[in-house]
Each structure stands twice: as C-alpha cells, then as structure tokens.
Amino acid sequence: DQLRPLQILRYTDGVKWKFLEHKxxxxxxxxxxxxxxVKFYYDGKHMKLSPEAEEVATFFAKMLDHEYTTKxxxxxxxxxxxxxxxxxxERAKITDLKKCDFTEMSExxxxxxxxxKAMSKEEKQKIKEENERILQxxxxxxxxxxxxxxxxxxxxxxxxxxxxxxxxxxxxxKRRIRPQDIIINxxxxxxxxxxxxxxxxxxxxxxxxxxxxxxWTENIQGSIKYIMLxxxxxxxxxxxxxxxxxxxxxxKCVDRIRAQYRxxxxxxxxxxxxxxxxxxxxxxxxxxxxxxKEEGETAxxxxxxxxxxxxxxxxxxxxxxxxxxxxxxxxxxSIRYYNRVPVEKRVFKNLQLFMENKEPDDDLFDRxxxxxxNKHLQELMDGLTAKVFRTYNAxxxxxxxxxxxxxxxxxxxxxxxxYNRANRAVAIxxxxxxxPPKTFEKSMQxxxxxxxxxxxxxxxxxxxxxxxxxxAKVRKDEKSKNKxxxxxxxxxxxxxxxxxxxxxxxxxxxxxxxxxxNYLDPRIxxxxxxxxxxxxxxxxxxxxxxxxxxxxxxxxxxxxx
DNA sequence: CCTGCAACTTAGGAGGTCACGC
DNA sequence: GCGTGACCTCCTAAGTTGCAGG
Numbered sequence: 001d002q003l004r005p006l007q008i009l010r011y012t013d014g015v016k017w018k019f020l021e022h023k024x025x026x027x028x029x030x031x032x033x034x035x036x037x038v039k040f041y042y043d044g045k046h047m048k049l050s051p052e053a054e055e056v057a058t059f060f061a062k063m064l065d066h067e068y069t070t071k072x073x074x075x076x077x078x079x080x081x082x083x084x085x086x087x088x089x090e091r092a093k094i095t096d097l098k099k100c101d102f103t104e105m106s107e108x109x110x111x112x113x114x115x116x117k118a119m120s121k122e123e124k125q126k127i128k129e130e131n132e133r134i135l136q137x138x139x140x141x142x143x144x145x146x147x148x149x150x151x152x153x154x155x156x157x158x159x160x161x162x163x164x165x166x167x168x169x170x171x172x173x174k175r176r177i178r179p180q181d182i183i184i185n186x187x188x189x190x191x192x193x194x195x196x197x198x199x200x201x202x203x204x205x206x207x208x209x210x211x212x213x214x215x216w217t218e219n220i221q222g223s224i225k226y227i228m229l230x231x232x233x234x235x236x237x238x239x240x241x242x243x244x245x246x247x248x249x250x251x252k253c254v255d256r257i258r259a260q261y262r263x264x265x266x267x268x269x270x271x272x273x274x275x276x277x278x279x280x281x282x283x284x285x286x287x288x289x290x291x292x293k294e295e296g297e298t299a300x301x302x303x304x305x306x307x308x309x310x311x312x313x314x315x316x317x318x319x320x321x322x323x324x325x326x327x328x329x330x331x332x333x334s335i336r337y338y339n340r341v342p343v344e345k346r347v348f349k350n351l352q353l354f355m356e357n358k359e360p361d362d363d364l365f366d367r368x369x370x371x372x373x374n375k376h377l378q379e380l381m382d383g384l385t386a387k388v389f390r391t392y393n394a395x396x397x398x399x400x401x402x403x404x405x406x407x408x409x410x411x412x413x414x415x416x417x418x419y420n421r422a423n424r425a426v427a428i429x430x431x432x433x434x435x436p437p438k439t440f441e442k443s444m445q446x447x448x449x450x451x452x453x454x455x456x457x458x459x460x461x462x463x464x465x466x467x468x469x470x471x472a473k474v475r476k477d478e479k480s481k482n483k484x485x486x487x488x489x490x491x492x493x494x495x496x497x498x499x500x501x502x503x504x505x506x507x508x509x510x511x512x513x514x515x516x517x518n519y520l521d522p523r524i525x526x527x528x529x530x531x532x533x534x535x536x537x538x539x540x541x542x543x544x545x546x547x548x549x550x551x552x553x554x555x556x557x558x559x560x561x
Numbered sequence: 562c563c564t565g566c567a568a569c570t571t572a573g574g575a576g577g578t579c580a581c582g583c
Numbered sequence: 584g585c586g587t588g589a590c591c592t593c594c595t596a597a598g599t600t601g602c603a604g605g
Contacts, residue, residue, distance in 0.1 A: 156595065164573075164596065210568065218595095224567065225595085239569085288571095289599060298597080332598055333572055371563090374600070387570085387599060434573065443588060450582095504589095511573070513591095518571055541591070 014209045016235060020186045022141035022150065024193030024201075025214045025227055026134060028157035028176065031055045038108045041101035042094055053086045056173060059160045061105035068162060074171035078160055081173035141213060141229070142190075149230035150213065155182075161220045165299035165334020169220055181216045211235050221297065232546035241550055244521040246383045247391040248561060254392065257380050258283065265346040271367035275376055277350050278304050278365050282389050285339065286429050288332060289370040289386035301330045304386070305370050310360035314351055315340075323348035337431050394426045394519035399561045401425045402528050411492075415532055417499050419525075419539060424506060426515045434511040447501050454494045461487045522548035523555035530557035 033054060039046045040057060049057060060069065060078055068074045079097045086094065094100065119127075138153045158176040161169055179199035186192060188206045195201050202216075214227035229235055250257075261283075264276030281287050282304050290303020302311065311329035318324035321342045331337045343351075354364055370386065377384040401422030406415060437443070465483035522540075526548070529536045536545065536552060545552060 152594075154594090162596090167596095212568075215567095221596095226568075228569080243570090291599070293598095301597085303598080333596075335573080370599075371601095385600065432572080437589090439588070446588090514572060543591075 016211050017143050017208050018187070019145070019190065020141065020143050020208070020213065021190035022186060022193060022213050023138045024184060024195070025182065026138050026154045027179070027196065028155055031176075034058065034105060034108060039104050041104075043096075043099040044101070047090075047093070050087050050090060053082065053090050055158075056082045056085045057100075057102060058105055058109070059158070059173070061102040062109050063160060063162075064102055064106040068170060071170065073168060074160075074162075077169060077171035078173070081171075085173070143229070143233070143235065146234060148233040148235075151228055151230045153227055155216070156218075156225070163299060165301065165330060167299045168296050169298075172220055175219050177216050183215045185210065185213055185215070230546075232543075232549065237547070237550045240547075243391060244395065244523070244561075246388055247395055247521070250381060250384060250388050250392045251396065251561065253381055254283075260380070262344075262346075265344075265350055271372075273350050274354060274365040274368045275373060277347055277354070278368055278373060279377075280343075280347060282386050283393070285327075285341065286390045286393050286431075287337075288390070289373065291370050299330070299334050301332060301334055303331060305365055305368055305373060307364040308360065309355050309358045309362050309364055312351065312364065314348065314355075316348075325351065331431065335431065335433050390430060391519055394430055394515055395521040395524060395561050397426050397429055398422050398520050399524050402524070406528070406532060408532075412534060412538070413496050413499050415534060416538055417503055419528065419534075420503055420512065421506070423512045423516060423520070424510055426520060427510045427512050430515055430519060432511045432514045433509055436508050440508060444501070444504065447497065447504065451494065451497045451501060454490065454497055458487070458490045458494055461490050517544070517547070521561050522551035523559045524561050526551050526555040527557050527559035530555070 031051065033051055036048075040049055040054070041047065060082070063069050069078075075097055083091050083094070139150050140147050141150055142148070155177045156174070159174050161167075161172045161174045163170050179195040180202050182195075182201050183203045183205060184193055184201050185205050185207055187208065192204055212226040212228050215224050217223070218225050231237070231240070257279075261276040261279045264272050265280075267273050267276070282289070288303035290306040292306055293301070302308065307329065311327060313326040313328070315324040315326065316322065318326075318340065323345055324340055324342050325348070327337055327339045327341070329337055351364075354366075358364075358366075374385045377386065377388075402419065405418040405421055407418075410418065461483065465480060465487050468480040468483045525539050526536060528534070529539055540548060
C-alpha cells in the first residue's frame with residue numbers, strides 16, 4: 001500500500017489526468033486613473049502624465065515609504081523602465097528622478113487605504129461576498145471526476161519588482177499580463193474557458209502530462225509562471241505522500257550511504273572527495289543542493305555545491321573543539337546561514353586541500369555541481385536527490401525529538417510546547433528564519449505583566465486559603481475547600497502563561513511553518529496526537545488539515561517514519 | 562558534456578481576520 | 584463592544600530537478 005505513490009508515477013507514463021476543465025484565470029483589475037486634483041510635480045511644476053506613465057508612477061508612489069525606493073539600483077531600474085512607458089514629450093522633459101515629486105499620489109493612496117479600513121460593516125460584507133462569488137466561479141476546476149480547489153487563480157497584478165536581498169533587478173517594471181499572454185491547458189473534451197470579450201488566448205493546449213491549468217511568461221527573469229491546484233488536491237497530495245515515502249526509503253539505506261561517503265573522503269580522485277564532502281554537508285547540515293546562478297540576474301546566494309572559499313573558515317581548534325568549520329553565507333531568499341560545526345579530521349583536511357591556491361571567490365567544490373551530485377545519488381538509491389536528505393533529516397529529527405521531549409505526566413499545553421520545541425529543532429536545522437515580529441518586545445512585556453499579575457493573584461489566593469484553614473481549625477469546611485480549588489486554578493493559569501512566554505521567546509527568530517508544511521511527514525504528527533490524546537486541531541489549522549487529509553486518514557498511533 | 566528551459570516545490574513577508582481579554 | 588495581537592491566507596519570489604538538444 002505504501003508503494004502506491006511510486007506505482008502511480010511508474011506505470012502511468014507521466015499522465016497526470018484524463019479530464020480537466022476550468023474557467024481560466026482572473027485578471028488584475030484595469031488601471032483606474034487617479035483623480036485630477038492629485039498632482040504629480042516635476043522640478044516643482046505640476047505635470048499631467050499620460051495614463052501609461054501615470055500608472056507606473058503610481059507603483060512608485062505606493063512604495064514611497066519603503067526603504068528600497070532610496071536604493072540606487074531600485075531607482076535606476078525603475079526610472080529606466082518608467083521612461084519606456086512615457087510619451088516622447090514626457091521622456092524629453094522627465095530626465096531626473098530626483099526632481100519627481102510623488103508625495104500627493106502617495107498621500108492619496110494612504111487616504112484610500114484608510115478609507116477602506118473605515119468602511120462600514122455592510123460595505124465590507126459586500127466586498128467579501130463578491131470575493132466569494134469570484135472564488136466559486138474561478139477558484140475550482142474539475143479534474144478526473146473531482147471538483148478541486150485552484151491555488152492561485154488570480155493573475156499577478158503589474159507593479160515594481162522587489163526581489164529578496166540585494167537583487168540586481170529590483171525596481172524593474174513587472175508588466176501587466178493580458179489574455180494574449182496566456183496559455184490555457186485543459187482536456188480536449190472539456191469546455192475551453194472563454195477569454196474576456198474582444199480578446200484571445202495566446203494558445204490553448206491539451207497536455208495531460210503536466211498539472212498546470214494556465215501559464216504565462218513573466219518579464220523580469222523570463223521565466224514561466226503557472227496556475228496550479230491547491231495543496232488539498234489529489235494531485236498535490238499524492239505527490240506529497242510520495243515525497244515522504246522516498247524519504248522513508250532513504251532511512252532504510254542511509255547507513256550504507258553514509259559509510260560510502262566516509263570511504264570516499266579517502267578517494268584518490270579529487271572529484272569523488274569533493275562529492276563526498278559536499279554530501280556530508282547536505283546530510284549533516286541539511287544544506288540545499290546549490291545550483292549555479294547567472295551572475296547579475298539574481299541576488300548572490302549559494303547552496304552546498306555553489307559554496308565559495310570565502311563562505312567558510314577553518315579552525316584547527318576553536319573553543320576547546322577540534323576541526324571546526326565556520327559557515328557564513330547567504331542562502332535561498334538571502335537568508336543568512338551562520339554555523340560553527342566540528343567535523344571529522346578527514347573532512348577538515350579535505351577542505352584545506354580544496355581551498356589550496358584558491359581566491360576567496362573561487363568555488364569550494366570546483367569539480368562538482370548539482371547535476372553530478374544528483375546523478376551519483378540516483379545510483380545510490382532510486383529517486384534519491386539532494387533535497388531528499390532535507391526531508392529525511394527534518395522528519396527523523398521531529399520523530400526523535402517528540403519521543404525525547406514528550407512525557408506522559410504533562411498536561412496538554414505542556415505537550416504542545418514539547419511539540420513546538422521538536423518542530424523548532426527542525427526549523428533550526430533547516431535554517432528557517434523570520435524577522436522578529438515588529439511588536440515582539442511589546443507583546444513580550446505585556447505577557448510578562450500578565451504573569452506578574454497572575455503571581456500576585458496566586459499569592460493572595462494562598463493567603464486566603466491559609467486564613468480560611470485557620471478559621472476552620474479542625475473540620476474542613478466548604479470555604480477552605482473552595483479556596484483550595486481557586487489556588488489550583490490560578491496555578492494552572494500561571495503555568496499556561498509561563499509556557500506561552502517560553503514558547504514565544506524561543507520562537508522569536510524562528511519560522512515553524514515552512515518545515516511543518518514542507519518537510520515534516522504529517523503522519524508523524526498525526527500519530528503523536530493519537531498516542532497522547534491531543535486533538536489534531538491543536539497542531540494543524542483548517543488549511544493544514546485539508547492539505548494533510550491523506551495523512552490524517554492513514555496514520556495510526558504506532559506509525560513510524 | 563554543457564546550456565537552457567519547463568515544471569514543480571519551497572520560502573518569507575504583507576496584510577487581513579478573528580478570537581480573546583479587558 | 585473595543586482594541587490588540589496571534590494566526591492565517593495570500594502573494595509571488597526563489598529554489599530544485601529532469602530533460603531536450605546541440
């Protein structure tokens with residue numbers, strides 16, 4: 001039974017569906033020109049812009065409060081693209097971004113957003129109903145006898161591109177997507193979606209070897225964007241299940257693979273040593289594969305195979321430990337990875353060797369790339385790739401941590417703290433970080449004062465209990481019984497608050513969601529809930545329960561990853 | 562082998578929503 | 584009822600992987 005996901009892929013020859021029908025995408029609303037009293041000034045003088053130039057100007061105006069509109073690259077890219085949208089007269093006149101005054105536009109949009117917030121209940125309700133109507137009309141499709149939810153049926157609206165980190169293309173104009181940019185994918189025997197009146201699709205195709213419904217090419221990187229199904233859909237769920245089954249197969253042979261790469265550290269071939277050390281990092285530190293990236297097209301980030309000499313430092317001895325490697329680099333989304341880890345002597349010596357006679361910006365693994373590595377992994381196990389190690393190590397860590405941290409005596413809040421701590425161990429392993437919430441310090445203080453107040457309350461209650469007991473002398477009366485109950489109740493409340501404070505403090509810069517959604521076999525969590533009588537709702541919200549419906553159905557309390 | 566493309570998964574942030582305590 | 588903050592949803596960028604074609 002557990003082999004089913006594999007069989008689906010193997011025996012159906014890449015066919016993803018037999019029938020697919022949908023209504024096509026929802027386009028971004030057309031540009032609404034701003035009222036004429038909202039003015040744009042160039043060099044102090046009012047200037048009426050053409051609608052095309054005005055629209056792009058509003059994109060900038062909406063971002064005026066963001067720090068990145070002060071960045072040179074952002075301004076340069078924006079200005080270049082904006083000028084392309086201007087009439088030749090505008091282009092002749094507007095030659096310096098510094099002389100552009102967008103403040104009235106910016107104020108106008110702020111006022112609009114305030115007005116939206118201040119809308120009456122009825123108006124808000126109306127908008128909600130309209131959204132619901134659109135969702136019902138466009139948010140679902142029929143795939144093989146099932147009505148399935150579509151993930152992103154709205155086309156991305158135009159605006160200014162803001163990549164993550166130090167992105168060379170920040171500020172560029174992301175253009176509006178029109179029906180003639182859209183490729184529709186559906187089955188031949190379905191009702192083909194209608195393009196908006198007076199327009200045509202770029203293409204309608206019937207490719208049942210892919211899962212997407214709609215695609216278009218985006219103008220910043222020239223990559224293709226897709227509309228696909230929601231994670232709750234059959235097609236995504238089966239794929240997810242299969243991912244965890246592959247990770248479980250790795251569990252069965254990971255010892256052999258580890259023994260192999262340790263052996264390969266001694267190889268006389270440089271490429272094999274490099275491959276073996278890289279694999280060790282991927283396994284031990286859950287690093288990503290690290291594809292090469294085109295310079296100047298994206299932010300300068302790396303993964304394992306693309307590490308450069310400048311990203312690691314070697315310490316023969318550090319704080320009482322031998323053979324310490326310090327990693328410091330920007331990974332996916334320009335999130336910093338910083339870690340100091342003791343490694344085996346052989347790894348350390350190999351790293352010294354790889355770094356010999358190299359410049360800081362040279363590749364650490366110059367004989368290796370992700371394609372070589374994945375080909376090797378494929379030979380070690382069917383379906384094995386670099387990212388399977390992340391899934392495997394994340395899931396096995398959760399399982400181990402849950403076993404270690406959960407104790408039978410704990411109450412439910414304490415058990416959930418244990419769960420969160422196990423989840424946190426995984427998030428730390430995978431380096432899933434978040435910016436500390438803007439209100440973190442304040443909300444922490446508020447919680448602390450609640451705790452203080454609760455402590456005072458407890459002290460009072462204890463005092464009252466004592467005097468009640470003294471009053472009652474010999475026989476235990478009703479009053480002291482009640483006081484005792486009050487003390488217990490307050491103690492419980494205090495404990496709950498303290499647990500909450502600990503949990504929040506430990507979670508300051510850690511994001512749990514990513515691992516929960518993408519790396520942790522949900523059956524581990526479901527089994528844990530069953531074993532300890534925790535309602536699964538305490539662990540997964542509604543969306544998550546929909547995504548993991550397959551696991552909730554499947555896993556019993558004795559499930560082992 | 563290398564390059565580029567296509568398809569799909571993984572990612573953090575913004576902003577909306579809703580529950581909870583006062 | 585009201586304000587606050589935690590949680591959730593949406594958004595879309597940024598990865599990984601496999602494959603085709605030279």
